[in-house]
Amino acid sequence: MSEQHPDPFTEGLTFSGQRITQFVAIAAAGRQLHKQLRQRLRDARHAKEEAALKRTEALRKAALEEARARWSPAHDREWLRTANLVEVGQAWAAALPYANELTSAGSAVGKCEDRLRELHPYGMERYDRLRDDGTDRLAAMKEAAPFFNHAPHTRTGHAPVSRPALTEGDGTTWAANPHGPSRSEMEEAVRRERARQIAADLRSRCKARGHDPSPIELRTMLEITTNLPEEVIAEAVPVRAASSSSGIATSEGALADEGFPLTIDEALTAPSTWSAHQSSARRTPVQVPDRNRRRNL
Structure with a gap:
């Protein structure tokens, strides 16, 4: 039972x-x-x-x-x-x-x-x-x-706590809404400062060995030795402007664009079009023997 x-x-x-x-x-x-x-x-x-x-x-x-x-x-x-x-x-x-x-x-x-x-x-x-x-x-x-x-949270029947009603809004807004940094912003600032410190330490070590690393080298070393995001590394190690042949300061990204003027789509389609063009240009003409011409004896 x-x-x-x-x-x-x-x-x-x-x-x-x-x-x-x-x-x-x-x-x-x-x-x-x-x-x-x-x-x-x-x-x-x-x-x-x-x-x-x-x-x-x-x-x-x-x-x-x-x-x-x-x-x-x-x-x-x-x-x-x-x-x-x-x-x-x-x-x-x-x-x-x-x-x-x-x-x-x-x-x-x-x-x-x-x-x-x-x-x-x-x-x-x-x-x-x-x-x-x-x-x-x-x-x-x-x-x-x-x-x-009885239940642990039984209502006792006492008068509830008085809560004043909210006033109706009139459309007025704050002229400024200042706020402190959020947790994510603070963590981002800590990562940036850490990246700068590591980059300065790596640069000092390389200079002590007689080598002044370029920003590209420092970025590569940071990517290998740390787990910092790429945008943090790029902000911590900015690329200096390089002088072109005309004497105008040009960033390395602009120099790369001038050295490789094709877009990514053009670069992908280039091998198929260029190979046919280059093969036809480099092809030597076939010599057809003239059977009607007599051999000089």
């Missing part, structure tokens, strides 16, 4: 409330045990019974170490960040009996309550109200346990 779960979400929330009630009971039992052991220690010291004193002290230390093992994970940020409601509740219940005596236990209780506020803000809101009214932690959690049966 299979179990039916018509509303698993509600059942899960009810289970959470029941677990909180169990944690409260565990914390109450731990506090009661702690009080009993302390009373037995006082009685044994008053009666000067060494055997009873040793047994009670051993029981107290064992209970303390067991509780410490349960609340210690609460001091781990990674554990606390991923812990669920059950795990956090167990740590809270273990640390609560010792919260007023041990700093570690008191800190663990506070961290567990902060995590519970993230997991179930609705239930912890009731708990915080009771604490503000002066109720101790155990009684406040016991009274707030039924609120954990």
